[in-house]
Amino acid sequence: MRRTTAISFDEVRRRRGLQVLAILSLLIAAALIISVNTGYIRLTPLELLHTLLGRGTDKQELILFDFRLPRIVISILVGAGLAVSGAVMQGVFRNDLADPGILGINAGAGLMVMLLLTGVAVAAGMSAAMIVLTLRLDPDKYQFVATWLAGSIWGTSWKFVLSLLPWILIQLPYVIYKARVMNVLNLGDQTVTGLGAAVTKEQFRLPGAAVGLAAANVAVSGGIGFVGLIGPHLARRLVGPKHQLLLPASALLGSLLVLTADTMGRRILQPSEIPTGIVVAVIGAPYFLYLLARTKS
Secondary structure (H helix, E strand, C coil): CHHHHHHHHHHHHHHHHHHHHHHHHHHHHHHHHHHHCCCCCCCCHHHHHHHHCCCCCHHHHHHHHHHHHHHHHHHHHHHHHHHHHHHHHHHHHCCCCCCCCCCCCHHHHHHHHHHHHHHHHHHHHHHHHHHHHHCCCCHHHHHHHHHHHHCCCCCCCHHHHHHHHHHHHHHHHHHHHCHHHHHHHCCCHHHHHHHCCCHHHHHHHHHHHHHHHHHHHHHHHCCCCCHHHHHHHHHHHHHCCCHHHHHHHHHHHHHHHHHHHHHHHHHCCCCCCCCHHHHHHHHHHHHHHHHHHHHHC
């Protein structure tokens, strides 16, 4: 009877997770349509359709295919990569601040606070060093560096898409393939060793994949923070802790967050732009403080 109940519960959670993935995909499609038509020059739905079918003017094709679509694709890839990278780090190191009641989290709460404080100190030192270096740049280069540090989808051409795509196509399937391993890692090192998994190897390989994803995405988007925090935490609330659904949900939520933030940054002060990282920070900073307050309580 208990086994039947457990199976039914898992099946219900799986179906709910698939429904969540479908809804998130639809939301990304809606955000994509809005983003395509965001800019100084607007395209009507009919013009957009004609351009996609190859019947638009040269100007419309230039705007859509050479400027807007590459930026949209990069936003989606960057969001997915950063969110999955965050989900892997949370899964491997078992530091889910949003839900300290999960097995193995309470024991690591003190360590996480120490890591957080160390990270803040290191970030402050690195920021000071970068400020000193940027002061030696000419105004044009300084403006680019400042925008990149704030987090901006600056690589808006297909060559940047092609440079980022291999990292996503290699690392993302590998991480999703290791979803069961991450489920086991959440049980603790002793349990993993008893089940025969190579704890040390996986604890190096998976963070390595996460670092690779993050580094490739930062190269084309700058320092967009909080995506790797918000995406996995919201995904965990929506689909549960199992990484088979958690990782795809994190990827979709990250894509939705970055694409929406980039679109908002381009619409609010047209024709000027607000860096995507600033828009994400406005959303992410309060959420981060909420997580810290919840963990402390």
